[in-house]
Amino acid sequence: xxxxxxxxxxxxxxxxxxxxxxxxxxxxxxxxxxxxxxxxxxxxxxxxxxxxxxxxxxxxxxxxxxxxxxxxxxxxxxxxxxxxxxxxxxxxxxxxxxxxxxxxxxxxxxxxxxx
Numbered sequence: 001x002x003x004x005x006x007x008x009x010x011x012x013x014x015x016x017x018x019x020x021x022x023x024x025x026x027x028x029x030x031x032x033x034x035x036x037x038x039x040x041x042x043x044x045x046x047x048x049x050x051x052x053x054x055x056x057x058x059x060x061x062x063x064x065x066x067x068x069x070x071x072x073x074x075x076x077x078x079x080x081x082x083x084x085x086x087x088x089x090x091x092x093x094x095x096x097x098x099x100x101x102x103x104x105x106x107x108x109x110x111x112x113x114x115x
Contacts, residue, residue, distance in 0.1 A: 002087045003080060003099070004036065004045035004053065034062055039101030052076035057101055081110040 002013070007024075014020050024044060027033040033044050036059040045053060050069040053059045055076045073079060084096050093111060097104040
């Protein structure tokens with residue numbers, strides 16, 4: 001629901017009693033999440049976001065994902081930006097740009113289109 005997160009961001013959002021590493025490994029094994037790298041960091045993302053991340057950010061996808069996760073969607077940038085806005089607000093456009101590894105100008109245009 002939150003979009004791609006680094007391991008540190010996942011740790012920040014989980015209870016101390018939860019074995020985050022085991023949970024992440026289980027989700028990776030079940031192919032419910034994928035590991036991607038962009039903006040100089042490894043991140044974990046929902047497998048359902050695979051095509052959005054490929055089409056907007058240019059990440060390499062792991063092989064073997066179902067076509068439902070790799071087929072292009074109508075407006076992948078709007079999908080990523082609107083989710084970030086719903087789950088991270090209030091925020092600055094530069095924070096969103098950093099999170100997605102995009103230019104602030106591109107993010108501002110996407111935000112204005114959503115507005």
